[in-house]
Amino acid sequence: MERGRITSAEVAARAGVSQSAVSRVFTPGASVSQKTADKVRKAAAELGYRPNALARAVVSGRSRIIGLVVAYLDNQFYPDVLERLSNALQAEGYHVLIFMAAQTAGNIDTVLDELLDYQVDGIIAASVALSSDLSARCRAAGVPMVLFNRSQDDPDMSAVTSDNYAGGRKVADLLLAGGHRKIAHIAGWDGASTQRDREAGFIDGLRAAGHTLHAREIGNFMLDEACAATRRMFAQDPPDAVFVANDHMAMAVMDTLRFELGLSVPGDVSVVGYDDVPAAGWLAYNLTTIRQRANAMVAETVDILLAQIADPATPPRREALDAPLILRGSARIPEGWTQ
Amino acid sequence: MERGRITSAEVAARAGVSQSAVSRVFTPGASVSQKTADKVRKAAAELGYRPNALARAVVSGRSRIIGLVVAYLDNQFYPDVLERLSNALQAEGYHVLIFMAAQTAGNIDTVLDELLDYQVDGIIAASVALSSDLSARCRAAGVPMVLFNRSQDDPDMSAVTSDNYAGGRKVADLLLAGGHRKIAHIAGWDGASTQRDREAGFIDGLRAAGHTLHAREIGNFMLDEACAATRRMFAQDPPDAVFVANDHMAMAVMDTLRFELGLSVPGDVSVVGYDDVPAAGWLAYNLTTIRQRANAMVAETVDILLAQIADPATPPRREALDAPLILRGSARIPEGWTQ
DNA sequence: CTGAAAGCGCTAACAG
DNA sequence: CTGTTAGCGCTTTCAG
Numbered sequence: 001m002e003r004g005r006i007t008s009a010e011v012a013a014r015a016g017v018s019q020s021a022v023s024r025v026f027t028p029g030a031s032v033s034q035k036t037a038d039k040v041r042k043a044a045a046e047l048g049y050r051p052n053a054l055a056r057a058v059v060s061g062r063s064r065i066i067g068l069v070v071a072y073l074d075n076q077f078y079p080d081v082l083e084r085l086s087n088a089l090q091a092e093g094y095h096v097l098i099f100m101a102a103q104t105a106g107n108i109d110t111v112l113d114e115l116l117d118y119q120v121d122g123i124i125a126a127s128v129a130l131s132s133d134l135s136a137r138c139r140a141a142g143v144p145m146v147l148f149n150r151s152q153d154d155p156d157m158s159a160v161t162s163d164n165y166a167g168g169r170k171v172a173d174l175l176l177a178g179g180h181r182k183i184a185h186i187a188g189w190d191g192a193s194t195q196r197d198r199e200a201g202f203i204d205g206l207r208a209a210g211h212t213l214h215a216r217e218i219g220n221f222m223l224d225e226a227c228a229a230t231r232r233m234f235a236q237d238p239p240d241a242v243f244v245a246n247d248h249m250a251m252a253v254m255d256t257l258r259f260e261l262g263l264s265v266p267g268d269v270s271v272v273g274y275d276d277v278p279a280a281g282w283l284a285y286n287l288t289t290i291r292q293r294a295n296a297m298v299a300e301t302v303d304i305l306l307a308q309i310a311d312p313a314t315p316p317r318r319e320a321l322d323a324p325l326i327l328r329g330s331a332r333i334p335e336g337w338t339q
Numbered sequence: 340m341e342r343g344r345i346t347s348a349e350v351a352a353r354a355g356v357s358q359s360a361v362s363r364v365f366t367p368g369a370s371v372s373q374k375t376a377d378k379v380r381k382a383a384a385e386l387g388y389r390p391n392a393l394a395r396a397v398v399s400g401r402s403r404i405i406g407l408v409v410a411y412l413d414n415q416f417y418p419d420v421l422e423r424l425s426n427a428l429q430a431e432g433y434h435v436l437i438f439m440a441a442q443t444a445g446n447i448d449t450v451l452d453e454l455l456d457y458q459v460d461g462i463i464a465a466s467v468a469l470s471s472d473l474s475a476r477c478r479a480a481g482v483p484m485v486l487f488n489r490s491q492d493d494p495d496m497s498a499v500t501s502d503n504y505a506g507g508r509k510v511a512d513l514l515l516a517g518g519h520r521k522i523a524h525i526a527g528w529d530g531a532s533t534q535r536d537r538e539a540g541f542i543d544g545l546r547a548a549g550h551t552l553h554a555r556e557i558g559n560f561m562l563d564e565a566c567a568a569t570r571r572m573f574a575q576d577p578p579d580a581v582f583v584a585n586d587h588m589a590m591a592v593m594d595t596l597r598f599e600l601g602l603s604v605p606g607d608v609s610v611v612g613y614d615d616v617p618a619a620g621w622l623a624y625n626l627t628t629i630r631q632r633a634n635a636m637v638a639e640t641v642d643i644l645l646a647q648i649a650d651p652a653t654p655p656r657r658e659a660l661d662a663p664l665i666l667r668g669s670a671r672i673p674e675g676w677t678q
Numbered sequence: 679c680t681g682a683a684a685g686c687g688c689t690a691a692c693a694g
Numbered sequence: 695c696t697g698t699t700a701g702c703g704c705t706t707t708c709a710g
Contacts, residue, residue, distance in 0.1 A: 005480070007703060018681045023705060030705095033679060053456040054402060055703035058394045059686045065436070065457075072422070074617060079418035083411070086439045095453065096437045097404070100425045114434065117392040141344070255622040278413060283594035284623040346687060357697045362689060369689095372695060394687035398702045 006049040015043035026051045057119060066305065067115040069099045069108070070126045075221065075248040076277040077292070078126060081148070084298040085124065092306060094121070101128055109134065116141050122305045124148055129191055130157075144308035146301055149292070151193045151318060158308070158316040160301045162323035164197035165204075167290040168243075170325045171272050172205025174288075175241045177334035180270060184215040184239035186229050186253060188246055192221075195245055198274060202243055214239045221245070223252045230256040240269055241331065247273035247280045247289055254285060254330065270331035286329040296321050345388040354382035365390045396458060405644065406459040408438045408450055410467050414560065414587040415616040416631065417465060420487070423637040424463065431645060433460070440467055447473065455480055461644045463487055468530055469496075483647035485640055488631070490532045490657060497647070497655040499640045501662035503536035504543075506629040507582075509664045510611050511544025513627075514580045516673035519609060523554040523578035525568050525592060527585055531560075534584055537613060541582055553578045560584070562591045569595040579608055580670065586612035586619045586628055593624060593669065609670035625668040635660055 008022040015022070017036055024030035025040040032040075043049075057063035066089055073079050086096045097118060099111045112134055115123060123138060123145040130147070135157050138145045144158075151159035175183050185202060188195040206212060217233045219226035226249035233239065234257070244250035250273030257263045257271070265271050273280060276291035300319050308314045327333060347361040354361070356375055363369035364379040371379075382388075396402035405428055412418050425435045436457060438450045451473055454462060462477060462484040469486070474496055477484045483497070490498035514522050524541060527534040545551060556572045558565035565588035572578065573596070583589035589612030596602045596610070604610050612619060615630035639658050647653045666672055 005703090009703080019703090020681065020683095020705080021679090023703095024680085027705075031679065036679080050452060050456050052397070052458065052703055053453075054393050054458050055397045055686090056705075057686095058391070058397055058688085059703080059705045061686080063393060073418040074422070076415070076418075079412040079415075079421075082418075082437075083413070083439055086437055090439065095457070098421075098425055098435045098437050100422055100429065113389060117389050118434070119391065119393050251621065251623070259622040279618065282590065283598040284590070344687090348687080358687090359689080359698080360696065362687095363696085366689075370695060375695080391687055394702090395689070396702095397704085398687080398689045400702080 005052070006044075006047045008049070008051065011040060011043045011047055011049045014047060015039040023051075061119070062121050062309075063119045064094050065097050065118060065120045066094050067099060067118070067120040067123045068096050068126065069101050069111055069115070069123065069128050071101055071128050073100075075246065075275075076279055077149075077246070077248070077275045077294070080278065081126060081294050081298060084294060085301070088298055088302045092302070112137065116143065121309050122146075124301060124305065125150070127192075127194075142312060144305060144312070146304050146308075148297070148301055149194060151320075155318075156316050157318075158304050159318045160297050160304065161194065161197075161320050162290070162292040162297065163320040164194050164323070165201035165320075167274060167323040167325075168198040168201025168203075169205040170201075170290060170323075171243045171274075172202045172209075174272065174325060174327075174331065174334070174337075175243065175270060176206070176209050176211065177337065178241070178270060178332040179334070180241035180332070181211070182214040182237075182239040182241070183211065184217075184233055184242045185213055186217050186219045186226060186233070186242055186244045186249060188219060188221040188249065190218065198245055219245065219249045219253075221249060223249065226252045227256045227260075229253075231260070234261055234263075238263075238269070241272075242269060243272050243274075245274060247275040247277045247287060249273075250287055250289070250330075251279060251285050254287070265330050266332045272331050276326050280326075281328070288328045288331040289326050290323045291326050292323055293321055344391070345383075345386045347388070347390065350379060350382045350386055350388045353386060354378040362390075400458075401460050401648075402458045403433050404436050404457060404459045405433050406438060406454040406457070406462045407435050407465065408440050408447070408454070408462065408467050409465045410440055412439075414585065414614075415618055416488075416585070416587070416614045416633070419617065420465060420633050420637060423633060424640070427637055427641045431641070451476065455482065460648050461485075463640060463644065464489070466531075466533075481651060483644060483651065485643050485647075487636070487640055488533060490659075494657075495655050496657075497643050498657045499636050499643065500533065500536075500659050501629070501631040501636065502659040503533050503662070504540035504659075506613060506662040506664075507537040507540025507542075508544040509540075509629060509662075510582045510613075511541045511548075513611065513664060513666075513670065513673070513676075514582065514609060515545070515548050515550065516676065517580070517609060517671040518673070519580035519671070520550070521553040521576075521578040521580070522550065523556075523572055523581045524552055525556050525558045525565060525572070525581055525583045525588060527558060527560040527588065529557070537584055558584065558588045558592075560588060562588065565591045566595045566599075568592075570599070573600055573602075577602075577608070580611075581608060582611050582613075584613060586614040586616045586626060588612075589626055589628070589669075590618065590624050593626070604669050605671045611670050615665050619665075620667070627667045627670040628665050629662045630665050631662055632660055 147159040217229035486498040556568035
């Protein structure tokens, strides 16, 4: 039927109005008479016209594209977030241009350039560490950015996380109350703020009760490294409880404990994770964990970003959302605890 | 330092050449003298210039954006695919604009419109059913599209799947060889071509050996429905083996069987899935399954799409990639089987 | 409210 | 190879 693409000029011709009238009809806050609008909409519908988003972006300076940078998608927390983020942004008329950035430093530089090439209206960096140089570039380019699930010392950078410190502390309290005395930690990547904060809260919680960490190994948020860390940790003087820095690794740790080392969870050892990814609730794991409220975090992120897009003068915000303890079956439950 | 955005004209001025010379330097196959190129690159570097991808897209007609439509991200197969797809496309200089399209029919219409608004160079529809009307619209708009993990009768539509029929048949062969005689199926969504093909191969495999399906329930590819289906199925005359239409549901089925119904897998009942998602290999499930070779499927998809972008006359292709059986521990292994 | 006109930043003929 | 000249499709003053 119709060829490739209809332009606003063609619609204007058919409707018997000027091209700019057509533009106005499709521009949210413009003033057009009802009569003109009707004529234009009719012609547009007949022709199958839709405004060209790219041309509009070039001239208006706003693309309604949000760049999302994410490192990995194998940790279920991120697909979950991506889905919610994309939905929330779609609802606001924005769309998500996705960039995978492996942890390797050089790459993220490239990625940022490409993002800026597309004139994105804003950037969400999920769980990637940005050099302060990069954030400066974004600021210079006038593109607002918010860090998701990672924060930075730079007070000019907006960031949304859960209250990782408090979360870590809750885990310590639970384990201590459960009577554990050989409490260990399998860390993620030490470069991540989430790791540092969770661990700091955890250690402080132990210390407040006069205890110290029984053992510590690094899993780098990777499955195979978490398994290896578990083996090393249990080779001698095994702990009776372990706080794993995220659920993703915690599930691998449980598998190693149960099927390789022949230990019972929580009989021989309690395991606690962090995130509350969907799989944490699956009965095979039934993992006790700290919930990062993905929905709330996403809502907050979108809120900050859109506010900053609407008014670049909006001050940056750093939010650390409350993170509840989710009691399940992978850690001994202290007497009398209901929550 | 520099203000918002540098234009090619500013670079041209500083380099002492014409604006089009600058454009040519940044256009892959254009002819410029080494000398001009050097001057331009130098000026560009000093100014921090980068071509505006959107303006380029408007005038050249190619955005280097690929639209990806995906329904859900909670089935681990899709994040995995998305990550690989995004990486493969990035390597070719394309970027992915993502659209979540809940199964609801009306929505996908909107999504397609918005996709087209952004002048995407191509569309990948992962596991979403398109009405033939929609595919016609894409064709009319001259935007190539390939279906991922779903196929359609329309022979003009490119599609990449695994060989679902053969895969289903392999499952039947395995179960039969394992001595099972009460073999059941938990289906996904009957509207999905993958479901129909897998089940057809499975049923034909049973029939070829003179057997029939012991029971059938529908799980619609959703976790809670799969659990409910399992309960119904095992309420009376329970099967001794069940082929679940994908791994995502299969894991929920195993949990229900083991922790709710108190059955042993594979002692009391064998379970086989489809996809070989990462979690299928986790020891808690150790799920026997049919592997969809995500990497190969992605490579094929990208290949088809780019060929069609490069030359719109390229005929559509429909590929059903070989899908190997992955023997693990959730199904009884017949005597003497190595693969 | 509406049309005419001037761009947005860039690519693509076109002569030279 | 290079500069000049047209646009791409659209938004946005600017008169009226």
